[in-house]
Amino acid sequence: MAVFLAMGTTAALAEDGAIKGVVELFTSQGCSSCPPADKALGELAKQGDVVALAYHVDYWNYLGWPDTLASRDNTDRQYAYARMFGRSGVYTPQVVLNGREHMNGSNLDAIRRRIGELQTESKGLSVPVKAEINGDEIRIRVGAGKGKANIVVAYFDRQRAVKIETGENKGRTVQYWNAVTDLQTIGMWEGSEANLILPAAMLAKAQNSGCAILLQRMRSADTPGAILGAAVLTADGTRPGLSPAVDGALDSAGR
Template structure:
């Protein structure tokens, strides 16, 4: 059996070879803010992760520090809501920056590279029960996935876009007077639907723009990331 999802995100022109995610790149989400004085070291560390093929590093800028004098130009309320959902799922009462979440499971202080590195190594060696393939064909993005066995719960199919880099001069707030380089800044995070892993997943849609694209298959919660793939 097949489960088919179709969507329209928007289009470009070049054709690309398919990308398979059977090597299980590790997804690292950094929750950060331009208004947080503790965040620049974590932002710098994320830049080193962004260069790795075995890691999909994503910076999600939150808006709850905007009140202290500087409005983060990349922040979205949806990213704050996602971080809060992680906290609720983990039984925590509060959120903070900088925070890194590794494969949806490990919550680590974002400016502790040694701890984050250990979690990346741990998850990078774990086999995934899901095989994922994504491919661009002209103005189409095609997603295929298959589970080795039924997982007993629906899996979220998510498409993420990000800006590879940007430099920001910060004039107010805790980082006033600093110029900070940011990497892999998430601009869009779409949940396409839920996948019943008893079936083979096929999804397709159109995309516009040249920003890299990431597909993430994740348990609800948000919970464990089962598979991810990227087209740069």
């Protein structure tokens, strides 16, 4: 993918709202304890003030249902977090909050509470990140701060219903939100304001798509650390999460 560094960009970038934190869920369609966490992530995505991302992992595929949204890259990211936390293994459903700590992904109230606490403990998002779609471009601006971090883009499908035919969730149709399809490091931030331009084609090709921009420190070349800032965009310009029409239809169906 082409990436352009825009020096001295003067175009106004849209405010992306007050983002309170980043919640990354590691989940699987083959995990019987994951649907409550998938539902919780959907609630977070619809809030609009949290960047909520789902990484479907592939290590439960042997149970009889190959996750249709899973990738080895997603599994590798979870294991990278495990190294950062000093853990020898991984689990689902796991959420990682602001790249700093992890907890069970099913407890929505606890996740919301902890995101608020991280802000008060100076472990929230301290560097402003703004983004907008402008014609055929995605324009990204990262504010000033201290230290170094990677600028990462996570492309995702906003919502998708999957009918699971075998495995531990056989017979269930589950709604999935913000399932990550690609994760790319697009630049390095070194403490001063940075402006970047990406082609918007990845979003324009599908109304169901979106992307999150994460400013993330690295513990080492392959071990992630704290997330310092974040923004989120959707292809159609609506708020993150489901559209009102889809959201209402799901509520009517009792899902």
